[in-house]
Amino acid sequence: MVRKCFLRCLLDSHAPIALTHNVEITVGRSKLTKIKDQLCSRHQLSLTADCEECFVEIKQLGINPSGLDGFALKKDVTYKITHGSKIEILLNQFFHIIEFEPPPDGYDPPRTSLKRKLSDTSESNIKLIKTDTMDIQECSESKWEDIDKGEVYIYTAKGVKSSKNIAAFDMDGTLIKTKSVVSKLNIPAQVYIATGKGFYRKPATGMWNVLAEMKNDDITIDMKESFYVGDAAGRAANWAPGKKKDHSMADIxxxxxxxxxxxxxEQFFLGHSIANVPMIQPEFIPKDVKSAPFNDRLVSSEQEILVMVGYPASGKSFIAKQIQQKSSNKYAIVCRDELGSWQKCSAEASKLLQQGKSVIVDSTNPDLESRSRWTSLAKDKKVQCRCAKMATSKAHAQHNNKFREIMKFKHGIVNDIVFNTYKSKFVEPKASEGFKEVLVVNFNPCFEDEQAEKLYRMFLLEK
Structure with a gap:
């Protein structure tokens, strides 16, 4: 087994940086890390990974301090760190984590309370007035705790009281910095930090649910009197002179x-209006998805090959199973995800056709080349060939994929590269390719219970 090591940005602002076994790598201000801060040296940190023993030697090279698990490093001193160690390329900024793939044998994610800086986080998602490091050190009764095996960390400062009115802030990179907010308001703070990408990460409501259901002493939150302030609002480029577009829409x-x-x-602290600010709208609105009756035309009385076309997570497999059930199993499904290659799918399809079955090809089939394999096979076997193209958009399919991830379904999670590759290859299927007809199939949602449907109807994507 070959183990690899990566330095991953906790805000996913750049791709993970591979740390090659026994090779010194330097990181700092560069296009690779997307760090532009002049206080950060181009060679701020030295990192040397030992992928056999699962540790990394780290050394600060730059003049300004870096951080490790909430503490400042000393220049030119070598530290030995392990899987899960969190690094601040500049102290309190540019948070990264060391990850070995696969993790070291016997590794168990930490579940103990953390006594570390609030900035040491993958994403400080919902922040109920975040305090600065000095406050944490001076509050002897303040505490850290974790929820769901470290999926969420909660910092509660001394003096925090439950309330029906919640003022929630996300302060990362916003106009007003943490220290000025806390000193101005002079009230205790509670901080919620999501470390993963599941239900606790914005815009999903997991952290808010923890607050409302577990951490507010059974006091019902008054949603009309409470509010949330964040900078990920979907503002378009030049929403103010020279301003870049917002990095996401997760907060709004x-x-x-x-x-x-x-x-x-800007609204909350400076009183600015956003009435004339150009706002980017989500490409997919989950609440607009409607259930539709099964299209009986998908089942043919003639033996055939039915070629599915659509993005990953567009609903192809669900439709294929519906066809199989509606036809009393006259159709059989060949799925590339299960068989591994189109050649194996073709061989299996040939066997099924010889047995008198119709065949549903459950794979993406975005282009002429991938579809021509099936029209050719149908011609050789003297059966008809039709195409069923999913109408599911890219954004809708990505939403479905995120829903699967949160619900922890058995489907493999698909990354954005796969979605973008499908889009770049896609050619609209036509009857002239050899299909008797091309049917357009709408996504038809089906849920196990009301809670699953409620989650599905939420915005789950950050953009």
Missing amino acids: LLAKNLDLKFYTP
């Missing part, structure tokens, strides 16, 4: 999911 979509009042930092 979280507020929409909760039906909570939302403000940008």
Whole structure:
């Protein structure tokens, strides 16, 4: 087994950096890390991974301090760190984590309370007035705790009281910095930090649910009087002179999911209006998805090959199983995800056709080349060939994929590269390719219970 080591940005602002076994790598201000801060040296940190023993030697080279698990490093001193160690390329900034793939044998994610800086986080998602490091060290009764095996960390400062009115802030990179907010308001803070990408990550409402259901002493939150402030609002480029577009819509979509009042930092702190600010809208609105009756035309009385076309997570497998059931198993399914290659799918399809079965080809089939294999096979076997193209858009399919990830279904999770590759290859299927007809099939949602449907109807994507 070959183990690999990566330095991963906890905000996913760049691709993971591979740390090759026994090769010194330097990181700092560069296009690779997307760090532009002049206080960060181009060679800020030295990293040397030992992929056999599962540790990394780290050394600060730059003049300004870096951080490790919440503590400042000393220049030119070598530290030995392990899987899960969190690095601040500059102290309190540019948070990364060391990850071995696969993790070291016997590794168990930490579940103990953390006594570390609030900035040491993958994403400080919902922040109920975040405090600075000095406050944490001075509050002897303050505490860290974790939820769901470290999926969420919660910092509660001394003096925090439950309330029906919640003022929630996400302060990362916003106009007003943490220290000025805390010193100005002079109230205790509670902080919620999501370390993963599941239900606890914005715009999903997992962290808010923890607050409302577990951490507010059974006091019902008044959603009309509470509010949320965040900078990921979907503002288009040049929303103010020279301003870049917002990096995502996660904050405003979280507020929409909760039906909570939302403000940008400029609105809340400076009183600016966003009435004339150009706002990017989500490509997919989950609440608009409607159930539709099964299209009986998908089942043919003639033996055939039915070629599915559509993005990953577009609903192809669900439709294929419906066809199989509606036809009393006259159709059989060949799936590339299960068999591994189109050649194996073709061989299996040939056997099934010889047995008198019709065959559903459950794979993406975006282009002429992938579809021509099946029209050719149908011609050789003297059976008809039809195409069923899913109408599911890319954004809708990505939403379905995120829903699967949160629900922890057995489907493999698909990354954006796969979606983009499908889009670049896609050619609209036509009857002239050798299909008797091309049917357009709408996605038809089906849920195990009301809770699953409620989650599905939320915004789950950050953009």
